[in-house]
Ligand SMILES: CC(=O)N[C@H]1[C@@H](OP(=O)(O)O)O[C@H](CO)[C@@H](O)[C@@H]1O
């Protein structure tokens with residue numbers, strides 16, 4: 001029996017704002033932190049097994065917050081559950097909410113005699129404690145068993161969910177503690193590096209977010225085999241989170257955070273606000289900045305794995321594949337396609353991860369640095385978080401591969417040369433009017449718009465552009481790449497102008513850079 005009265009009474013304390021319709025986007029619910037209280041109260045009611053709830057808005061500005069749900073395997077929520085989560089979040093009243101819970105229990109045959117189990121964590125955002133309190137209230141209303149993992153990274157929470165659910169089984173993934181996580185990854189990294197000269201010290205920009213806590217803790221576990229230098233680790237000053245630093249800043253601006261100076265030849269990396277995203281970069285001999293994004297990481301790691309598999313003579317038995325999204329740089333796709341199967345899927349780690357599982361070894365990184373490799377190779381398997389992209393463990397993997405190949409940033413970067421590209425946001429009145437097919441590479445709606453995009457593309461040799469609605473922000477994104485910087489910009493701004501006009505944008509507000 002559902003404790004209806006209890007749920008209803010407590011739900012009344014967390015009313016849903018009537019003017020908001022919550023959407024489960026590319027990476028969960030995400031919006032201004034202060035509007036999310038009712039969502040947090042409601043999201044815990046999902047399953048009989050241990051699931052995870054991560055309160056974070058990742059690379060978004062500090063006032064935003066959000067919630068990511070982690071399935072019992074420690075992976076991103078199955079899409080079938082997203083509809084349930086959305087229905088729960090949008091029930092207009094506590095009475096309607098109870099009815100949705102009731103319907104969910106019946107439709108998915110949840111056994112109410114087994115208490116729901118939830119482990120939750122939050123990043124360092126100021127709205128985190130209040131949202132966690134709402135979540136706790138919701139969990140108590142349904143008499144769930146819960147564990148508070150405190151302030152930690154998204155990958156640690158994914159790790160905890162997997163270890164809790166596999167505890168004592170043959171699939172045991174490790175100790176269900178932060179120490180277990182740190183030990184597992186650092187031990188495997190040390191084994192991978194055995195016999196190789198230690199990599200040069202690595203500067204890690206933690207975006208003034210929770211990744212700093214974990215990076216600091218790793219130091220003790222890495223001993224003297226690998227030195228890390230943690231910067232942008234201010235967890236106290238208001239407003240600094242993801243501000244002019246972190247993975248998103250580097251990717252979007254294609255430049256160093258102003259707080260960082262690199263010596264010629266030095267390599268460094270940036271995490272995002274919940275440490276599941278990684279951008280690498282280095283300074284060349286003239287001190288010039290070069291970015292090594294998710295596509296470069298895919299290329300480095302996948303090529304290395306292909307070499308290992310070939311060297312072991314197992315290339316007939318072990319299927320290695322790469323998964324990308326439409327945002328992958330065309331040059332990376334070209335380079336990789338000549339060497340192994342490459343598949344394109346819609347944006348969002350949940351799509352990439354599930355596609356990667358179809359291979360014996362599946363490597364995926366979004367261009368913006370979310371990713372991991374799912375593999376059966378011992379040592380590699382342990383250094384990489386198998387549940388979700390994990391910026392710190394990904395960085396260790398990169399360092400290990402570079403050490404094995406005796407590569408510096410220069411050799412890594414020269415595997416292929418990025419096509420100049422531009423990403424533009426277009427604010428429209430209804431982004432849901434934009435619908436896509438072919439892994440988001442083509443528009444099916446608004447009708448006729450794709451034909452016009454195609455016409456523009458044909459004018460640029462090697463040009464490629466596509467339009468899709470964002471799943472995390474209220475905008476439509478336009479991506480373009482072409483042979484030169486100027487052409488990539490021109491194509492992107494032309495397509496952006498087209499989208500703006502087609503969507504009925506106000507001519508007086510039209511951004512001046514749109515052509
Ligand atoms: C172009 C781009 O960078 N899109 C990002 C962004 O998704 P959108 O659906 O494009 O808003 O946020 C996602 C979650 O963090 C991330 O997985 C994805 O790569």
Ligand SMILES: [Mg+2]
Pocket residue numbers: 058059272273274275276277
């Ligand atoms: Mg993130």
